[in-house]
Amino acid sequence: MNLDWLDAFLIFGAFKVVEIMGLGLLVHLQLGLTRVANFGVVGFWGVGLYAFGVAHLKIDWPFGDPYQFLVCAAIATIVAAAAGLVVGWLISDLDDDGTLVGTLGFATIVVILATTQQGLTGGALGLGGLGFPYDFSRVKTHEFTWLLITAAVVALIFAYAWRVHRTPHGRLLIAVGANEALARSLGKSATAARLRMMMVTSGAMGLLGAMHGVMVRSLEINSLDVSVTLAALAALILGGTARVFGAVVGVLLTVALFDIVIQFYLPIPDGWNTQALPVAREAVFGAAIVLMLIFRPQGLLGQMRRPALMRRLHGDW
Amino acid sequence: MTGEDLRPQILVRDVSKSFSGRVVVDVDELVLGDVPVEGLLGPNGAGKTTLMRLIMHSIPLDGGTVTLSRPGQRDVLLSATRTSQMAGLGVVKSTQVITDFEHLTILDSALLAVTEARYERPFAAAADRTVRKRHEEEIRHWLDYFGFDDPLAVALSGGDKKLLDIVRCLLLEPAVLLLDEPTAGLSEDHTERVKAAVRQLASRGTSVVIVEHDLDVIWDLCDEVIFMAEGKVLLKDKPATIRANPTVVESYLGAGSA
Ligand SMILES: Nc1ncnc2c1ncn2[C@@H]1O[C@H](COP(=O)(O)OP(=O)(O)O)[C@@H](O)[C@H]1O
Ligand SMILES: [Mg+2]
Numbered sequence: 001m002n003l004d005w006l007d008a009f010l011i012f013g014a015f016k017v018v019e020i021m022g023l024g025l026l027v028h029l030q031l032g033l034t035r036v037a038n039f040g041v042v043g044f045w046g047v048g049l050y051a052f053g054v055a056h057l058k059i060d061w062p063f064g065d066p067y068q069f070l071v072c073a074a075i076a077t078i079v080a081a082a083a084g085l086v087v088g089w090l091i092s093d094l095d096d097d098g099t100l101v102g103t104l105g106f107a108t109i110v111v112i113l114a115t116t117q118q119g120l121t122g123g124a125l126g127l128g129g130l131g132f133p134y135d136f137s138r139v140k141t142h143e144f145t146w147l148l149i150t151a152a153v154v155a156l157i158f159a160y161a162w163r164v165h166r167t168p169h170g171r172l173l174i175a176v177g178a179n180e181a182l183a184r185s186l187g188k189s190a191t192a193a194r195l196r197m198m199m200v201t202s203g204a205m206g207l208l209g210a211m212h213g214v215m216v217r218s219l220e221i222n223s224l225d226v227s228v229t230l231a232a233l234a235a236l237i238l239g240g241t242a243r244v245f246g247a248v249v250g251v252l253l254t255v256a257l258f259d260i261v262i263q264f265y266l267p268i269p270d271g272w273n274t275q276a277l278p279v280a281r282e283a284v285f286g287a288a289i290v291l292m293l294i295f296r297p298q299g300l301l302g303q304m305r306r307p308a309l310m311r312r313l314h315g316d317w
Numbered sequence: 318m319t320g321e322d323l324r325p326q327i328l329v330r331d332v333s334k335s336f337s338g339r340v341v342v343d344v345d346e347l348v349l350g351d352v353p354v355e356g357l358l359g360p361n362g363a364g365k366t367t368l369m370r371l372i373m374h375s376i377p378l379d380g381g382t383v384t385l386s387r388p389g390q391r392d393v394l395l396s397a398t399r400t401s402q403m404a405g406l407g408v409v410k411s412t413q414v415i416t417d418f419e420h421l422t423i424l425d426s427a428l429l430a431v432t433e434a435r436y437e438r439p440f441a442a443a444a445d446r447t448v449r450k451r452h453e454e455e456i457r458h459w460l461d462y463f464g465f466d467d468p469l470a471v472a473l474s475g476g477d478k479k480l481l482d483i484v485r486c487l488l489l490e491p492a493v494l495l496l497d498e499p500t501a502g503l504s505e506d507h508t509e510r511v512k513a514a515v516r517q518l519a520s521r522g523t524s525v526v527i528v529e530h531d532l533d534v535i536w537d538l539c540d541e542v543i544f545m546a547e548g549k550v551l552l553k554d555k556p557a558t559i560r561a562n563p564t565v566v567e568s569y570l571g572a573g574s575a
Binding site (some may be wrong): 174178183185189307317 | 443
């Protein structure tokens with residue numbers, strides 16, 4: 001495969017777009033449908049990243065890749081899903097503020113653990129030695145292939161979210177988010193519904209974390225900063241929390257714009273890329289969230305359109 | 318009467334509830350369900366809604382027990398049961414305050430009420446239409462009955478939301494149905510339909526308890542009336558007797574309305 005036309009940075013930019021899109025889609029299920037405001041996205045993603053890294057580097061597996069990757073990625077998913085279950089349970093009786101503090105607190109705990117458990121994680125120095133679960137001899141081919149695989153995983157996440165809207169599970173999540181007391185009176189366990197949703201979405205966040213670990217080939221404490229959460233939330237809020245395409249549109253207008261278009265196709269002075277741009281990016285994302293919440297809280301794509309969807313599903317009623 | 322013991326009953330014993338130190342419900346003993354339809358009367362603030370919410374365990378009891386007994390089945394201590402398990406036991410309540418699920422359509426609401434938990438899991442394979450097929454007949458019946466001509470829309474008016482609340486309750490096929498002012502704000506035609514539905518349900522074995530300010534509904538529908546004031550059950554008797562009771566007339570019905 002001749003990939004000379006492809007800049008390595010462009011691959012990373014695209015990877016980020018795909019990754020944040022995946023997280024945004026999962027936040028859509030949490031916030032847009034079930035009204036669980038998760039401000040600790042990076043925590044679930046980071047638990048996956050670190051569980052994957054530690055499992056990969058610290059356990060002597062009797063088999064090599066791709067099996068080692070698959071097993072470690074499964075561990076990452078399970079650990080993140082368990083974290084989702086525990087955090088979901090802890091916040092299950094709390095209001096919105098409690099949820100905010102609880103999820104944010106969880107993300108902080110993940111950072112603290114990753115920093116202090118030096119024997120496992122390498123602490124602030126991090127750990128190298130992760131790699132791609134295949135060998136095609138050229139790094140660029142490896143990265144590009146990984147981008148495609150990650151894109152396929154995110155496509156699956158999209159398909160899942162898309163389907164959730166069309167199943168009784170999605171209806172239950174919307175009902176629990178909209179009116180928990182009424183849902184309970186209809187015999188629905190709101191807590192169980194929320195916990196199941198948190199398990200699935202957190203697990204998928206953990207899987208994305210593991211895939212990130214492969215791409216960057218190392219564990220770095222800096223990757224656990226708030227920008228992951230911020231990017232996913234900003235994108236989703238911009239696009240529209242209640243719409244499946246909200247995350248997709250939002251990511252294209254935020255991460256894709258910054259990490260691909262501005263970074264590669266605008267004449268920006270040297271050095272800005274690494275210094276001014278990340279700061280500006282964060283400021284713009286933060287401002288985007290605030291402005292959207294003030295002027296168009298439902299996002300660019302607008303409200304949930306349940307009647308239109310129901311007409312498509314049950315038009316013959 | 319032979320059928321008397323065969324109805325599902327709710328036994329309320331020593332149940333009390335205070336809000337910020339003020340006793341709102343204080344019931345020594347009350348059996349609901351020894352007749353098909355019971356009316357629960359009392360002035361505003363008497364504690365009728367609170368009593369129903371205590372039975373549903375949607376608010377915690379300060380003390381006492383609520384027990385459900387159904388013919389041929391073991392008794393269940395409702396006061397130790399989660400609200401979300403009430404519907405499964407057949408204990409269902411409509412809400413006095415207009416309430417609905419934001420965004421969900423009328424058909425959504427109906428489907429939600431009938432969908433079994435196993436279809437609601439994250440990776441449940443069955444599509445929406447599978448669930449619909451299982452329950453289409455009853456949903457169609459009740460939606461048509463109350464005149465919902467576009468179930469694929471969201472209920473907009475207060476009346477529609479009120480009716481939808483009742484439809485959800487009916488779809489749960491209750492053994493005990495608690496109705497908290499079900500006809501408030503409804504048209505005459507809809508009120509008649511609610512009454513007819515209650516009669517039909519009761520004739521098939523459901524025990525219905527109804528709070529209603531429209532007294533005609535009570536006199537029309539109820540086999541027995543409970544009179545509550547200041548959190549206490551003061552009387553329980555035939556409608557005609559309650560109607561003629563001086564206390565009730567004085568404190569609630571007002572002179573001339575009896
Ligand atoms: N959640 C609550 N907090 C405080 N006071 C309440 C609450 N719910 C009801 N009350 C009070 O309890 C009394 C009984 O209310 P309620 O049961 O709604 O009466 P009813 O349905 O008979 O009109 C009223 O005085 C009401 O203000
Ligand atoms: Mg009331």
